[in-house]
Amino acid sequence: MKKLIFCCLVVLMGACKDDKKDPEPEVDYAKDMVGVYETTTVEGGVSSNHKWEVATESKNQLSIKYTKNTQISVPGSTIPLTQEFPLVAVKATAQDTFEINEKVDVTQSIGGALNVRLSGIGTRVVNAGGVPQINITLKFSESSAGAANTEQYLEFKKK
Numbered sequence: 001m002k003k004l005i006f007c008c009l010v011v012l013m014g015a016c017k018d019d020k021k022d023p024e025p026e027v028d029y030a031k032d033m034v035g036v037y038e039t040t041t042v043e044g045g046v047s048s049n050h051k052w053e054v055a056t057e058s059k060n061q062l063s064i065k066y067t068k069n070t071q072i073s074v075p076g077s078t079i080p081l082t083q084e085f086p087l088v089a090v091k092a093t094a095q096d097t098f099e100i101n102e103k104v105d106v107t108q109s110i111g112g113a114l115n116v117r118l119s120g121i122g123t124r125v126v127n128a129g130g131v132p133q134i135n136i137t138l139k140f141s142e143s144s145a146g147a148a149n150t151e152q153y154l155e156f157k158k159k
Contacts, residue, residue, distance in 0.1 A: 009114040029092035033124055037134055037156030045073040049065045052134070052156055062090040062098060066118075082109040084120060103142065117142040132158040 037052040053065040066085040070076050084107040092098045099121055106114040122136040134156040142147040 007043050023104075026059065027095075028056075028059045029095050029098075030058075030060050030062050032095065033062060033092065033098065033134070035132075036159045039154050039156045040159055041152070041154070045072045047073075050154060050156065057088065060092040062092060064090055064100075080109065083107070083114075085116070087118065093121075098136070099123045100105045100136075115142070127155075127157070134158075 021035050031063045033055055034054050034056055037054065039050050041048045041050065041097075048068055048070040051067045051069075053067075055065075064087040065087050068083045068085070070081040072081065072082070073079075076115050076148075085104050086107075087100060087102060087104060089102050090098055090100050101117075101119045103115060103117045106116055108114055116139060118140060120136045120138045124134050125133060135154070137151055137153045139149070139151050
């Protein structure tokens with residue numbers, strides 16, 4: 001008798017369950033990060049202007065056209081170098097964060113093939129001046145040119 005009451009209770013609980021609830025749609029965080037961001041770095045005679053053109057590819061996926069214009073100062077002259085890193089699989093992981101982890105073929109103004117893995121976690125914040133910016137420690141590794149792995153902290157301000 002106890003088994004019969006238990007079975008009836010289980011069936012009754014199943015019948016009372018609300019099956020009409022729609023699953024919550026996945027939130028698209030990517031759209032909030034779209035825009036053009038820039039920053040400039042100066043290190044030991046090397047000045048670089050970094051520009052990110054951030055666009056959405058699909059829900060929670062971004063593409064970033066990363067252009068780095070570098071001026072290398074040597075005694076008597078300045079050597080310009082432009083590099084373009086086409087990032088196409090950047091994942092927006094939360095409202096204000098995204099993850100970069102992809103291998104890219106870099107286009108350079110000085111020729112020579114370069115293949116680099118870029119990785120890092122970016123965070124979108126609003127700085128003290130009220131300007132949106134993206135903070136990231138960008139890791140450059142597995143260079144096809146045999147260069148050492150490097151990390152660079154960047155603060156991109158929205159234009």
